[in-house]
Amino acid sequence: MASTWGDDPVSRDLTIIDVRLTPILVADPPLLNTQGVHQPYTPRLIVEVVTAEGITGVGETYGDTTYLDLARPLAEKLKGRQLTALNGLFTLADRVAVDASQVSDAVDVGGLRGVQTADKLRLSVVSGFEVACLDALGKALGLPVHALLGGRLRDAVEYSAYLFYKWESHPEGVICEPDDWGAALDPEGVVAQARRFTERHGFTSFKLKGGVFPPEEEIAAVRALAEAFPGHPLRLDPNGAWSVPTSLKVAEELRDLLEYLEDPTLGTPAMAEVAARAGVPLATNMCVTTFAEIEEAFTRGAVQVVLSDHHYWGGLRNTQHLAAICRTFDVGVSMHSNTHLGISLAAMTHVAATVPGLEHACDTHYPWQSEDVLTERIAFTGGRVAVSDAPGLGVELDRDKLAFLHRRWLDDDGALRDRDDAAAMRVADPDWVTPAVPRW
């Protein structure tokens, strides 16, 4: 009998016969964070899996050399395997050796990305392959990715406007793509940027990337946002730049205005100390970025919201596992974002649509990205992305755009192939060194 859920997978040839890895460099505006400034171009990796029937699925993940070095052997191991063998991806990845010099348990080693364990590096690579397999499987079966994940609980996913302190342009002489967002270096600039976000995309909640200026200035910016957008959810995220006393001081000043305070300080013990007295929920994408870190953080009450990132956590199904653990401990869940393109936004939207109790708007950098590898950009309506019911992720790769961005990567002498915000800052300020933490 014909299945009402699409073709029977058993009758299909779902063998992966080819895996293509395309590293690219995508334009990034001069966004400031506690480490420095974004490079003019950021590396990403586009993963394509091709089945025996000629179906292609796409995925996206970090494109820095460390990730590429792991992705290449994993791609080889995947050939000849079944699209449906998603659990096997983790076993395959375990067999890929990780360069020990890239591994560290320090929570600030990855800059803004938390610990950099061998497992996390592998999972970040697996995520790109898992999404590509799910996209291909969905296309083969005529089902959207959310259906493969158990079905959507909502028809649109809400995102927040991700506000950054920002220069007007990259330093003089730096080859870059111009942007029309303008500078944002004080409360007025931040509010103007927020208005642009609402005009362009309809966002109604706002996150300010902090840790750039002394806390008093960032408190003033949040106050200005609260005045300009009364009653709207606001967050501030200094990426662990503050000491415990500074975090508590900021919490005292802003507790009535913030939906949550994100990673005010570094590491679970310090976060637990702040959480105990802050009077405002703490969110993290730094002290809990692996399953191994959950127990200590949750039992100490260090975090009230985990900002999942399907890249860190090993894909969409692991994100669902994380969300289930969070539910068990009555910890909220939402989503973190780094510079990413439409493939990852589509993946985030599919998984977010399946997570029960998603009460906070997810982060996304996508509005900052003027370039993409899709034939059509993904649109925000009222700050939301509609959940696609088309087969797979519901996106289409634009091969010309992919080739163009890959050419940029090929032409780079290596200076931009590993994101380094401190090095980008040194172009403007030769004395700049990554600030020691706590910075304030």
Ligand SMILES: O=C([O-])C(=O)C[C@H](O)[C@@H](O)C(=O)[O-]
């Ligand atoms: O903590 C966060 O939300 C991030 O680390 C997000 C991004 O990495 C952001 O800070 C950036 O790219 O500058």
Ligand SMILES: [Mg+2]
């Ligand atoms: Mg954060």
